[in-house]
Amino acid sequence: MTTNNIIELAASYLELEDINEYLLNPEGEHTTNTLKIYSALVKCVSYVYSQIATDLLPLVYSEQIVCTDKQFNISNLTKRVIDIISITNENAKINFKVYPTYVECMLNDLSTTNITVKYCYLPDFPTNATDDLLDFCGKMTPRTFAYGVATEYCMITGAYDEANIWDKRFKDCVLAIYHKKREVKIPPRRWL
Numbered sequence: 001m002t003t004n005n006i007i008e009l010a011a012s013y014l015e016l017e018d019i020n021e022y023l024l025n026p027e028g029e030h031t032t033n034t035l036k037i038y039s040a041l042v043k044c045v046s047y048v049y050s051q052i053a054t055d056l057l058p059l060v061y062s063e064q065i066v067c068t069d070k071q072f073n074i075s076n077l078t079k080r081v082i083d084i085i086s087i088t089n090e091n092a093k094i095n096f097k098v099y100p101t102y103v104e105c106m107l108n109d110l111s112t113t114n115i116t117v118k119y120c121y122l123p124d125f126p127t128n129a130t131d132d133l134l135d136f137c138g139k140m141t142p143r144t145f146a147y148g149v150a151t152e153y154c155m156i157t158g159a160y161d162e163a164n165i166w167d168k169r170f171k172d173c174v175l176a177i178y179h180k181k182r183e184v185k186i187p188p189r190r191w192l
Helices: 003-015 016-022 034-055 142-157 160-177
Strands: 059-067 071-074 079-091 096-098 100-106 113-122
Touching: 003 016, 003 142, 016 034, 034 113, 034 142, 059 071, 079 096, 079 100, 096 160, 100 113, 100 160
Parallel strands: none
Antiparallel strands: 059 113, 071 100, 079 113, 096 100
């Protein structure tokens, strides 16, 4: 599943034939409007990708780092942190407090300690439209992703009624992922 695969699906749902022609021959001559629409769709893919990773299917990662003087810098973690879930030391849970640039651990001593940090992270968006996107452990299908992109594209172009239709389809697909597992609350669309 690549950015272009998602854009191709969303463009077919939205009946944007120029975009499908662009995807078949990106080196050919295209109107400025087609290039603007493609650029907007890429931004929509990026937004939906971030929304899925932060709100719907958070990605969790654990890593060991060194805690010095009861604290460590968030920038020392290998991935972009959204939320810290837990911190442990030899399977003992450690209380902590998060600040904008560092995390303070409630340890008994000031010595250097190896700790394990479990956190939700935001994946990097691929730099090339043909690079693979994460499929969120097989839970996110290209169709569901394209529904979200269609929703966002309709919102930015002012087609609010059509956006509501695509949004309902997107939410229905996301709820199907969680069927009988847990209740999912999708945040309402915010006006910018």
